[in-house]
Amino acid sequence: MALTQHLILIGPMGAGKSTIGRLLSEHLATAFVDLDRLIEERAGASIPWIFDIEGEEGFRERETQSLEFILNTPAQIIATGGGCILRPENRQMLATFDLIVYLETSIEQQLERTSKDKNRPLLQTDNPQALLLAMAEIRNPLYQQSARLRVDTNAKPPKLVSHEILNFLDETQNEKLPS
Numbered sequence: 421m422a423l424t425q426h427l428i429l430i431g432p433m434g435a436g437k438s439t440i441g442r443l444l445s446e447h448l449a450t451a452f453v454d455l456d457r458l459i460e461e462r463a464g465a466s467i468p469w470i471f472d473i474e475g476e477e478g479f480r481e482r483e484t485q486s487l488e489f490i491l492n493t494p495a496q497i498i499a500t501g502g503g504c505i506l507r508p509e510n511r512q513m514l515a516t517f518d519l520i521v522y523l524e525t526s527i528e529q530q531l532e533r534t535s536k537d538k539n540r541p542l543l544q545t546d547n548p549q550a551l552l553l554a555m556a557e558i559r560n561p562l563y564q565q566s567a568r569l570r571v572d573t574n575a576k577p578p579k580l581v582s583h584e585i586l587n588f589l590d591e592t593q594n595e596k597l598p599s
């Protein structure tokens with residue numbers, strides 16, 4: 421199956437967006453881009469460095485610019501950062517795409533998957549659990565309203581998650597075929 425438009429993964433830190441994105445990329449023989457890596461390439465600096473020097477606001481500005489850039493390229497699989505849905509202008513850009521998938525995960529899973537990670541500046545705090553909970557309260561409704569498909573990734577092997585997404589793709593492409 422060939423992708424005719426971007427397949428965009430949204431969801432919180434540690435939801436498995438990059439892992440699932442790579443699996444889908446293999447399956448669909450379509451390029452995969454991780455928005456955080458693109459931001460780093462374009463800035464010539466790491467995300468922790470950007471947060472240190474420019475603060476979260478500087479990072480968010482770069483995130484919006486990179487999102488706009490990548491959405492204007494031919495169809496590919498895109499993993500966004502957990503905070504990408506915060507800015508209304510980002511949500512507006514995303515709203516013009518049909519294939520938006522929300523990878524949902526529990527706070528416990530997020531903590532497990534991110535515990536040793538030093539590359540997520542927002543998590544370098546004494547109480548990451550409280551922070552993730554507070555973020556989830558604000559962000560989960562935004563993921564929900566931006567997505568066409570929600571997939572629970574808890575206790576599910578990545579292959580199964582990618583299968584669910586491939587089924588959704590099949591259905592969506594079929595919906596669009598002339599009858």
Ligand code: S3P
Binds near residue numbers: 431434467503539541
């Ligand atoms: C962030 C998530 C990160 C990265 C940055 C901020 C967030 O991406 O964009 O550290 O605000 O949730 P991942 O979701 O890929 O970890």
